[in-house]
Amino acid sequence: MDDPKLRLTEHRPEPRDVHPGRILAVAAILAAILILVVALVAGLVRLWQVRELADAGPIVESASPRQRPAPQDDRAAYVAEKEQLLESYGWIDPRAEIARIPVSVAMDIAAARAHDRSAPDERGGRP
Known part of the structure; x- marks a missing residue:
């Protein structure tokens, strides 16, 4: 083996x-x-x-917050207030002489400034 x-x-x-x-x-x-x-x-x-x-101390059950019956009225009043601010004149900071003007007036001023910059001068060139 x-x-x-x-x-x-x-x-x-x-x-x-x-x-x-x-x-x-x-x-x-x-x-x-x-x-x-x-x-x-x-x-x-x-x-x-x-x-x-x-x-936490003792548990006190509080009343639930009051719910408004029609919050749409509050929203409509809020939107109306903001639109009134957009369409009116007013002072933002009188000391710094910063005023608020209506949006349409601001757009007209911006368009006029843009038109003045793009208008050719007397020699036919652009500024």
């Missing part, structure tokens, strides 16, 4: 690459850690809720 060819053909059990005992031990450790973390988080949540309730 000392023949090298016979030794190669002998059947031996294969070594185990996976050790079930080690896998079960790691799984048990992970499960224990998970249970510990969940218990710790649950305890902290309860502790914080107790502190929040203690800090």
Whole structure:
């Protein structure tokens, strides 16, 4: 039986690459850690809720805010006020002499300035 060819053909059990005992031990450790973390988080949540309730003082029920029966009227009044500001003269800062003018007048002034800049001078060129 000392023949090298016979030794190669002998059947031996294969070594185990996976050790079930080690896998079960790691799984048990992970499960224990998970249970510990969940218990710790649950305890902290309860502790914080107790502190929040203690800090909040007594619970007092308040009346609900009054609701307006027709908010469309408020919006219409708001829009009318803003349109009146757009279409009227007034001082924004009298000390600095900054005034508010109607939008249509401001557009006319801007158009006139643009026309003056684009008009050719006496020699036929642009300024």
